[in-house]
Amino acid sequence: MRSLLLPAEAAAFRLLGSISRATGRGGGTTLPGKALWRVDPGAVTALAARLPDGVALVSATNGKTTTAAMATSILERRAPVLANPGGANLVSGVASALLAPRRSRRRAVLEVDEAALPTVASALAPHVLLLGNLFRDQLDRYGELEHVANRWEVAIRASHAVLVVNADDPRLAALARGRANAVLFGIDDPRHALPDLQHAVDSVYCTTCGSAYRYAAIYSGHLGDFRCATCGEHRPRLDVVASEIALHGLNGSTFTIDLGGASAHVDLAVPGLYNVYNALAAAALAHACGASAADIAAGLGAFSAAWGRFERIPTSDRTVLLLLIKNPAGANEVVRTLVSGEAPTTAVIALNDEIADGRDVSWIWDVDFEPLAHGLERLVATGSRAEELALRFAYAGLHRDRIEVVHDLERALDRGLALTPAGGELTVLPTYTAMVELRGVAAARGGLRDYWEADE
Amino acid sequence: MNIRVAHLYPELLNIYADRGNIAVLATRAQARGHALHVTAITLGDRLDPADFDLYYLGGGQDREQQLVASDLARRATTLRSAHDDGAVFLAVCGGYQLLGRGYRDTSGVDLPGVGLLPAETVAGTRRLIGDVLLSCDWAEGSTLAGFENHAGRTTLDAGAEPLGRVIAGYGNDGESHAEGCRVGRAYGTYLHGPLLPRNPWFADRLLSEALEHQTGRPIELSPIDDTLERAAHEVAAGRARTRGGR
Structure with missing residues (x-):
């Protein structure tokens, strides 16, 4: 059944959110979407399809809220972007975001919970799909890391989206292997490498043969410039690269992002190497959406903080x-x-x-x-x-x-x-x-x- | 005295809090004037049972467990004789499964076990996840509070002793009210949460048994301030009572 969601219908579902807020039930950010998803899931697909420049999804265990907010900051230099701030990143939250008044918004940038990604990706048919990282996260809720990765793999195979992937994460690099429409990003600055692997890291065994990776540089957790000495599997060639990184304690950082042909000098107000990763991911996403190096530098330069991070x-x-x-990975950073x-x-x-x-x-x-x-x-x-x-x-x-x-x-x-x-x-x-x-x-x-x- | 610990496959079996358990043993040993010497033993390493008083096996995800199983099974005779000789074993979650006779994992692969504990494990479809509280009859009814998260359903042989009786939570299989397994000085359990920080009596039990293994005589450990530990235990036990096994 083709869903024809009338403006009046959308307004009715939005009203639910206003009532929820007015009655003191918090943000009301997910209630309208929850109702819509239950009543008419096809309507969510139809709402997404009406955005002329499409939908970009951001998922990761760590940093997806910040990354999505940074990507929005970049892309909004050209036109307003539909987003789901406030961490409402399950199916209901994404559906609610799509119900928001569209005004002149031509594109959506939505963060998606890692467990919800397969459902959301299949409902929204995104143009761009960003996979930021996969760290051990709340095993009581999400199950084992390999389980999440396998579900992502199935979702990706069914999607025509441009895949934007952190190639420093061996498990994610493997997901992008052989895919024509992929943008791979990573860090190249061994001065910021960790001396050793941190405690309790995952994904440090070769996805092809199971041997331990040798790292030319480990940047965070299991992220880095990896190579398997046994079978030769290694970090793929990067399309979008951060280098010349200078970290200034709690006062942010500066670095260069090479976009293959153009480069952006970034002055970032939020600190830490993990935010360099978030910014790099946002830049790669924006690059895949056609943003210029100048917009990337300006959008990231204007970014101050995401909610509570x-x-x-x-x-x-x-x-x-x-x-x-x-x-652990986020807290360590x-x-x-x-x-x-x-x-x-x-x-x-x-x-x-x-x-x-x-x-x-x-x-x-x-x-x-x-x-x-x-x-x-x-x-x-x-x-x-x-x-x-x-x-x-x-x-x-x-x-x-x-x-x-x-x-x-x-x-x-x-x-x-x-x-x-x-x-x-x-x-x-x-x-x-x-x-x-x-x-x-x-x-x-x-x-x-x-x-x-x-x-x- | 030096308490010599073999931490088996620490880089593979470390799913949550295994470091916490080791840290507790080290600190509580030190408070009594002893030192914990921890040696990491991993794939292919040589293991001489004369070198160790206590063996620690943590939990791992399926992938890591597969990497470990055959290496561990090759050491079965060594480990069983170490146990016969009075060495202490603490095996948590995946390590517990592999210390039994074997584990059929979620993909149907049969992983060999050490056969030290009279137990067998088969992965179920639904994971058993939540807070858990046990009563240990063998320790005057002392309680253990923790968190479980396992697909495995473990069946104990007839007459085999569990680590504890389930007051709240799932335990070995969600049905038998048995949790873990205990033979001599070998303890296996699904309580993967930082088991020892919030159950200090059990940590002390392991330490005194390890000391006894080394010296051949019973060792009494002096009491230390456990105010914080007891408070954490109470909160965890309360959590299990209100929401464990559901």
């Missing part, structure tokens, strides 16, 4: 720096970035165990928290599993006298702020649901608008 929120006389942590600058002496770290955080909290034992712990004078451990986090830091070498357990998130934030000198900045590392709550608390004090108010 390296976000500075002013409260009365102190600043809260929110850095989402959700899995946050720690690496924090200690590369002036490492914090006080931190509030929040560990919740709801479904969106992962009910299994054991992942914190796979994070290399030690460098952060060594510089801390005071840790406020909070969230529903605060004791578990406190134990992790005790075993990371932080003296138990320096750890305070405060279950309630708001009280923990207050305690952290009280420990922060006036004019100073408090580092807060929350898991997802804790981030949402803490951001709400901090925002209410600083007069920051919530994400669903930003675009209406």
Whole structure:
């Protein structure tokens, strides 16, 4: 059945979202889409097909929100882009985003949950499909990494999209092998290579023969310039390359992106090598959508922060720096970035165990928290599993006298702020649901608008 | 004293928190004036049972487990005689399955086991995931709190002893109310969460048995401050009671 979604029908589903917000049920970002997907899934396909420049999907275990926001920042230099900010990245959230008033929007850039990608890709027939990375993430929710990769492989084979792939990730590079319409991106700057593999990395065994890879350079987790000494499998030739990277602690970075024929000099305000990866991915996506090197440089230069990921929120006389942590790879990069600058002496770290955080909290034992712990004078451990986090830091070498357990998130934030000198900045590392709550608390004090108010 | 630990295939079997378990053993040994010496043993490495008091096997994803299984099975005689000799074994999740007689994984591949534990495992269709709480009758009813996430359904031989009775959660198969397996000083379990940080009594049990293996006499460990550990245990146990096995 061909779906003919009338404007009135779309308006009715949008109204559901307004009601949800008005009745205090939060963002209402997924309710209209959930209803639409249930009533008429074909309508979601039809809505996507009406965008003249098509749909680009962004998926990854790490950095998809930031990458999608960066790509939007680049592409919006030409025309407004339809997006799904606020992390609503399941089928319902994507459908809701497509229901938003289109105005002059010609294109959608949507982040998609890694488990939802096969369904969303088949419903939306994207023109561009970006696969950013595949790290171990919430095994209680997503299952084993190989399982996610296999489902992606099936989805990709059925799709005609231009595949934009992080070729530094061996498992993803394998997905792109032999595909004609692929854009491969990666980093070429061995000065930023890690001395060794980090703890508990995956995908470091050859996808062809099972031998251990040799890395000419490891940039993060299992990402890098890999080669199998046994069968010769190696990182493919890159189409979009970041090099000449200079990291400036918490103050961002500068680097060059080579687009094959043109290059963009990028001055990025968000810090860390992981954000260089996010920016590089966004640039490759935008390049696949026809963006110029100048737009890429300008769009990335204008980017400040994605929701709750390296976000500075002013409260009365102190600043809260929110850095989402959700899995070992992401948390390792946050720690690496924090200690590369002036490492914090006080931190509030929040560990919740709801479904969106992962009910299994054991992942914190796979994070290399030690460098952060060594510089801390005071840790406020909070969230529903605060004791578990406190134990992790005790075993990371932080003296138990320096750890305070405060279950309630708001009280923990207050305690952290009280420990922060006036004019100073408090580092807060929350898991997802804790981030949402803490951001709400901090925002209410600083007069920051919530994400669903930003675009209406 | 030096407690000598063989950490088997640490780079392959490390699915969650295995490092946490080792860190707890090291710290609690040190607090009593002992030192934990951990040696990584991986594919093809030589293993002399005279060198070790405690063997640790973590969990792995299917792919890693396949890489490990045949190498481990080749060591079956060595490991069984080490166990007969009083060495301690802690095997978690995938390691637990491989310490039994074998595992038929999700793709139908039969992986050989060591045969040290009287158990057999076959992958089921649905994964058993969630918080779990056990009562250990062999340890005066002490409880173990953790997290399980396994496709395997493990069946114990008739008369074989589980590690604990399931108070909340799935356990070996979601039906028998048995979790894990215990023979002599060998312990296998699906509790992959950081088992030892929040169950310090069990960590101490392993340490004293490892010391006994080395010295040939019972060793009493002095009590240490476990306030945080006990609080973490209570929270985890509460989680299992309210949402385990569902």
